[in-house]
Amino acid sequence: MSTQNAPSALWMPDPNSPLSRYLRRPSNLALCFFTLASLLLMVAGGAAWLLVRWPGIPTASHRLLFPASFGVSTLLLTAGSVALHRASLLVRIERQLAFRRNLIVALAAGTAFVAVQTYGLCCLLAQRDGALAIGLKQGAFAFVLMHGVHFVVAFLFVTFVVLRAFADRYDHEYSWGVTVCAWFWHALGLAWLAIMGGFLAAATAVPAGA
Numbered sequence: 001m002s003t004q005n006a007p008s009a010l011w012m013p014d015p016n017s018p019l020s021r022y023l024r025r026p027s028n029l030a031l032c033f034f035t036l037a038s039l040l041l042m043v044a045g046g047a048a049w050l051l052v053r054w055p056g057i058p059t060a061s062h063r064l065l066f067p068a069s070f071g072v073s074t075l076l077l078t079a080g081s082v083a084l085h086r087a088s089l090l091v092r093i094e095r096q097l098a099f100r101r102n103l104i105v106a107l108a109a110g111t112a113f114v115a116v117q118t119y120g121l122c123c124l125l126a127q128r129d130g131a132l133a134i135g136l137k138q139g140a141f142a143f144v145l146m147h148g149v150h151f152v153v154a155f156l157f158v159t160f161v162v163l164r165a166f167a168d169r170y171d172h173e174y175s176w177g178v179t180v181c182a183w184f185w186h187a188l189g190l191a192w193l194a195i196m197g198g199f200l201a202a203a204t205a206v207p208a209g210a
Contacts, residue, residue: 019167020167023164024167032163041114044118048115051069051115051116057126065123069119070120070196070199072116076109076113080158084158085182087178088179091171091178096171100165100166107159113155117148124141147195150188150191154184
């Protein structure tokens, strides 16, 4: 057999590949899910720590300074949303190679989003005085934190779907899990746009008494 035509067991669907057989056992799937999710969250946490160290947290001011990192995290959220949407379409036409690649892109975008968004939250929390000066309530910060918690759930959802994909569990007949995961991500993206729009408006407000 030509090596050029030999598919990689890691990417191409092969129900008899060692990886697929290994992930098909629930106990092995649970172990891989816990390991992969923990590793990626550690990577995201480490990257966020590096961002906090450099370029660092902006100094507090009497105005609410909108974190520029939120713009980057929005792009990452959009990239993940597009990748998941493409994955949900590709699996229905049995484009398994492209399907898995898009899932990996979504997972990478999610990891980067957690890192950048965590840094952005640190920058935002440092601006509490500026937020209070323009009348922004503490509940606004709670919305951002709640969105972050929900995104971690979505991130874990994507991690699980990726492992299920490598276990050859999705095809043109069954792709419900991929579709739900994609729409969950889309919904969080819309919620984030609404939250970010509110903070952008607040950032342009004039402090009370100015």
